[in-house]
Amino acid sequence: MKKIGFLSFGHWATSPYSQARSASDVLLQSIDLAVAAEQLGADGAFFRVHHFAQQLASPFPLLAAVGAKTSTIEIGTGVIDMRYENPLYMAEDAGAADLIAGGxxxxxxxxxxxxxxxxxxxxxxxxxxxxxxxxxxxRRHTEVFYEVLRGEGFAQPNPRPMFSNPPGLLRVEPHSEGLRDRIWWGSGSDATAIWAAGMGMNLQCSTLKNDESGRPLHVQQAEQIRAYRQAWKEAGHTREPRVSVSRSIFALMNDRDRMYFGRDRQSADTVGLLEDSIRTIFGRNYAAEPDVLVDQLVRDEAIAEADTLLLTVPNQLGVEYCPHVIESILTHVAPELGWR
Incomplete structure (x- = not known):
């Protein structure tokens, strides 16, 4: 059994072919998509974060809005770039959004x-x-943020405060109990996965990874997940960690699906350079009729190792089409693989 959610990059463009032509479109459609996904029985609504781009950026207003409009679906990010974050202010935002969403x-x-x-x-x-x-x-910002989420006091109170204080040192407010156990590290290498395990964070595996062995992406990620779990065990953490894998998977159910994805050119992993120096392997897309997808996906070793699968959705195709993409996998593929 697996949790299955979606991951949206939140693109917008003025192209006549895009159903999301502004930041407002993307934000409002993202809320609607999360509501629709919950109604379909999906387990998660996750959103990418990119700065200086026509994509979703500051995530917490969106996460809070989704939390207020839904009741059961998990709400997350993949990933927040910690180089840009004030860790204490982020802890306040995260605590508030988590309380609105009910944890x-x-x-x-x-x-x-x-x-x-x-x-x-x-x-x-x-x-x-x-x-x-x-x-x-x-990592420095991450360590501060992760420590603050413990909810322990660290700040010296003013002896003449505007409002009365509880005794002792003060913590960042609002604090949401349990949020610290729901932090994931997006890892692109074996070493960072092992570091995340030592910290006690869950693991997110994307559709790309540092190419450390020349083997297919799903094989390298499966090895990465196993190394993470071994490091978690050695660190002595008491709870069971969670691991997610992101994939681009499209079931060809009708002519529209075949028009969009039937001639998909990314049917194999590709290798390139990230930031002009890091050899990186990019995962293939899966686009086929449901029975073919079942045969292909059963061989994906990383999906087999993970407890959570995030389906990347083409948000620019609109909030009417994207739920169809999700529903096709939930209904026609996941049960055949024993995921649901």
Missing amino acids: RLQLGISRGSGEQVIDGWRYFGYAPGEGETHVDLA
């Missing part, structure tokens, strides 16, 4: 991905310290 947030965070601008986090007021890299910056 359903599943926050994916990470170092982030390729940038639209050079060193974009500097425009937000952040920079690596002396001897640090931008990777160190992301």
Whole structure:
């Protein structure tokens, strides 16, 4: 059995072929898509975060709105770039959104991905310290954020406060109990997955990964997940960790599906360079009739290792079409694979 949700990149464009032509379109349609997905029985509504791009960026207003409009579906990100974040203010935003959602947030965070601008986090007021890299910056912000989510006091109260204080040091408010166990690290390498396990965070695997062995993406990710789980066990954490894998999967159910995806050109993994230096393997798309998809997906070792599958959805095709993409997998593919 697997939890199955969707992951939206939240693109918009003025193209006449796009059903999302503005930021307003994307935000409002994202709420509608989450509501529709919940009604279909999907388990998760996740949203990508990209800065300086015509895509979803600051996630917490959207997460709070989705939380207010839904009641059961998990609501998350994949991923928030921690180089851009004030960790204490983020803890306040996350706590508020999680309380609005009734404890359903599943926050994916990470170092982030390729940038639209050079060193974009500097425009937000952040920079690596002396001897640090931008990777160190992301981890430093992550460690502060993750520690603050414990809900323990750390700030010295004013002896003459505007409002009365509880005794002792003060914590960031609002605090949402249990949110700390619902933080995920988006990992693109074996080493960062092992680091996340040591920290006690859940694991998100994307549709790309550092190419560390030349083997297919799903094989490398399965090995990554197994290394993560071993590191988790060695760290002595008491709860069971969660692992998600993202995939682009389209069941060809009708002529419209075949028009959009029937000639898909990404039917095999591809290898390229990320940030001009890191050899990266990009996962294939799956686009076929349901019986063919079942035969293909049963061989995906990383999906087999994960407890959660996130389906990437083509949000620019509109909030009427994307639920069809999700429903086709939930109804015609997942049961045949024993996922539902």
